[in-house]
Amino acid sequence: MLHSGAPLIIIIFTLNYYAVNTHSRLCKCLTSIIIIIVIIIVIVIVIIIIIIIIILIIIVIIIIIIITKYMYSQLTTSYHFVPVAFKTMGPINSSGMELIKELGRRITLITEDAKETSYLFQH
DSSP states (O other): OOOHHHOOOOOOHHHHHHHHHHHHHHHHHHHHHHHHHHHHHHHHHHHHHHHHHHHHHHHHHHHHHHHHHHHHHHHHOOOOOOOOOBTTTOOOOHHHHHHHHHHHHHHHHHOOTTTHHHHHOOO
């Protein structure tokens, strides 16, 4: 009887070992696939967050530009801006020269000091 049952036990043991081994390989494979999917999802979420942050930064910059343009557009109707460029002991541009002379003239009218314009030219 042992001889007739022994091959059956070996076959059952072999099938059982194969099933368990296949199941563990399948579990390892599925676990690896799930880990890869989770990593891909995390990467996609991080990329989406970075894109959203970049979009928000662009929106803030646009808002700042619009506000700045509005602020300066109000100023240009009330004030006269003249760029002044000069170096120490160097030449002054023509519009800057006119501005400094006009400022000196107006300060002289108020203070009655004729040297006010020359004070402005002192670097």
